[in-house]
Each structure stands twice: as structure tokens, then as C-alpha cells.
Amino acid sequence: MNDIPTTDGDRIDVPVAFDVPDGWTSVDPATSGAPGAAFVLLADGDWGDFTPNVTVGVTRRSDDVDIEAAAAESVRRLTAVGLEVSVVDNQPVGNDRAPGVAQVLGLTAGDLRLVQSQVHLTIPLGDAPDDRLVIELACTCRPDQTPRVVPDFQKLVASFHLRQGEPQ
16 A cells, blocks of 8 residues: 655545566655655666656546546646646547547747647546546656667556555
8 A cells, every 4th residue: 555645735645556577776756856746767877968757746626627627737847837838649449438638848948848648547436526636647757868768668558557455
């Protein structure tokens, strides 16, 4: 069982799991510049002026905001911190019970150009249709780093799941 911090500061016990790819290290979100994240991973090695990273955010939602709107909120958050953001791609994923969105963003901060691959997933909680967790998995890197980084991110996303059979 993981005690997951949500972006609003609450904590919720959720039996989630994912595989950390080889060559990535988990770091404390509070000291890595992502205090609202539940998990932060950094790519090992010397990457020059930007170290690729993966963040996992968790928000408990009980409103009727759909997953597309939740994905748009992430774009607004990035813009609010001074980044120029362009949506390069946006695709639905998941199913009716647990819809999701995958999107690719172009980010610019001064002379630094980045790519952020995001996957937004929903995890229904109980029987209430609007009581759910919204999970945001995001991988950020320079465009030239994507061939080495994105396959690891895809493996992490594919491994993300609720653990079965654990006491609640």
C-alpha cells in the first residue's frame, strides 16, 4: 500500500504500483523542484544542461470535470509558471469507466526547448461516478533526448496499475 500525497495536500492510501525503468532514480519531490508531485524520477548520468525527469501527480476529484479538461489544466499550470506551451498531440486512451488522455507538449523557457509527454489516467473510487483519482504521468526532456528517454517512459506507463489483493 502506498500513502500517496495528492496535489491538494491530502494523503490517500491507494494500492498503486509501477516499475521504475533501469537507469532512473527516485528523488524527493520537495527537494527536486516538484513539491506537488507524488513521485519524481531522474534519469541517471550526465545529460548536460537538462536532466530528463518523470513526475507522477495524483489528484482526488469529486467534480464532473472530464479527463480532457484535466489535461487542459496541466497546460494552464505550465503556462502559469512562465513556460511557453504548445500542444503537439492529444489522443484519448483508456475506456468509458477509466478514460484517459495522452498528450505531447512543446515547452520553451528562454533558450531551453523541451518536450513533455503526458498521460492522464483516471482510477474510479467506489461506486460514485465522480469520485476518482486523476493520475498525471509526465516525462520532460530536450527534443534530442527523446529517443533514449521516451521508451523508458512508455514502459513505466504500461506498468502503472492498481495492486490487487492488498488490504485496504
